[in-house]
Amino acid sequence: MKAMAQTSWAAGTPLALLELPTPEPRAGEVRVRVHAASVNPVDWKMRQSGPLRLAARLIGPPPPVVPGVDFSGTVDAVGPKVTGVAVGDAVVGGVNFSRGQRGSYAEYVIVRPDQICVLPTGFDLDVAGGLGVVGATAWMAVVEMARIGAGQRVAVLGASGGVGQMCVQIAARVRGAFVAGVCSARNTGLVTGLGANVVIDYGEGDALEQLRAHGPFDLIVDCAGGYSGPRCRALLAKGGKHVMVAGDSPLAMAQVLVPPFSSRPILGVITGARMRPLVDAIAAGQVKLTIAQRFPLTAAEEALKLSEGARMTGKILLMP
Numbered sequence: 001m002k003a004m005a006q007t008s009w010a011a012g013t014p015l016a017l018l019e020l021p022t023p024e025p026r027a028g029e030v031r032v033r034v035h036a037a038s039v040n041p042v043d044w045k046m047r048q049s050g051p052l053r054l055a056a057r058l059i060g061p062p063p064p065v066v067p068g069v070d071f072s073g074t075v076d077a078v079g080p081k082v083t084g085v086a087v088g089d090a091v092v093g094g095v096n097f098s099r100g101q102r103g104s105y106a107e108y109v110i111v112r113p114d115q116i117c118v119l120p121t122g123f124d125l126d127v128a129g130g131l132g133v134v135g136a137t138a139w140m141a142v143v144e145m146a147r148i149g150a151g152q153r154v155a156v157l158g159a160s161g162g163v164g165q166m167c168v169q170i171a172a173r174v175r176g177a178f179v180a181g182v183c184s185a186r187n188t189g190l191v192t193g194l195g196a197n198v199v200i201d202y203g204e205g206d207a208l209e210q211l212r213a214h215g216p217f218d219l220i221v222d223c224a225g226g227y228s229g230p231r232c233r234a235l236l237a238k239g240g241k242h243v244m245v246a247g248d249s250p251l252a253m254a255q256v257l258v259p260p261f262s263s264r265p266i267l268g269v270i271t272g273a274r275m276r277p278l279v280d281a282i283a284a285g286q287v288k289l290t291i292a293q294r295f296p297l298t299a300a301e302e303a304l305k306l307s308e309g310a311r312m313t314g315k316i317l318l319m320p
């Protein structure tokens, strides 16, 4: 199979189109023919020196390194002892490096059934291709960690990005919360359209100060990074949570040790169970996923550079 991969972990190793053996599913595994993989910041962060590369090196398979976490596609082979999934099923899902699986910048991926969700007939495979990382991360933050319900108050820092857009929509439209979104001036209309009740332009002055009038919050989810932990915690209601989606530095992680222990890091993990309610919400027209740009798989480096600019207002897809 064709894959965009780097032959070693050395920083700066370019991605090249490699011909790798097409993987065979073992017992309990399925093989998916990838329709689309999306580009996420973790894909370029794990190629640079830092904690994400160290983690990927320690837990992931040996080189060649195939980046890419999420995908949509069609199941094309099923190993022994697999139930509930059949050849021909259209699916959305994510690979798991800690299970020794290679990434989704490839024609095929191997996953276990709990990592995929079978899509309803007619579901747009492009939309599904962008959903995995942003959807799972936002679902974990809003629903699993903060258990946000109707009438509660949520602030989303970085509301116009991939994860931010999902957080706004899940909080406002799926859970019925009051949502304040923080983004740049050019994206205020976008964030309002996703269901935010209040949109704050961080270019107008200190965003956390502007948020004060709309709190206290039951959840502040930071999808941008760079916002002060203590100042976020000061805007929380009693029992509220500050969830750090962005911010993978040791300094950011140290926030969890500060009383009243309301700051939490998050590691988005794609499971079929997390994808199911999101797929249903998209199918019902309640949640939207915006696709910003599609690239052929061979243009992965160009697509990664675009993501690195951190000015995307939708998902970048790679189409093998």
Ligand SMILES: NC(=O)c1ccc[n+]([C@@H]2O[C@H](COP(=O)([O-])OP(=O)(O)OC[C@H]3O[C@@H](n4cnc5c(N)ncnc54)[C@H](OP(=O)(O)O)[C@@H]3O)[C@@H](O)[C@H]2O)c1
Residues within 6 Å of the ligand: 040, 041, 042, 045, 133, 134, 137, 157, 158, 159, 160, 161, 162, 163, 164, 182, 183, 184, 185, 187, 202, 223, 224, 225, 226, 244, 245, 246, 247, 266, 267, 268, 269, 307, 310, 311, 312, 313, 314
């Ligand atoms: N922990 C996890 O499991 C996990 C999972 C997914 C992503 N992440 C991390 O979360 C971050 C966002 O990921 P993503 O996929 O959503 O990225 P993205 O789609 O590239 O979005 C980045 C967004 O950040 C916004 N932004 C930049 N500076 C800002 C500021 N000062 N205040 C508010 N917004 C600002 C930009 O919007 P404007 O142009 O409107 O400023 C842009 O839309 C990345 O750091 C990524 O590594 C972590």
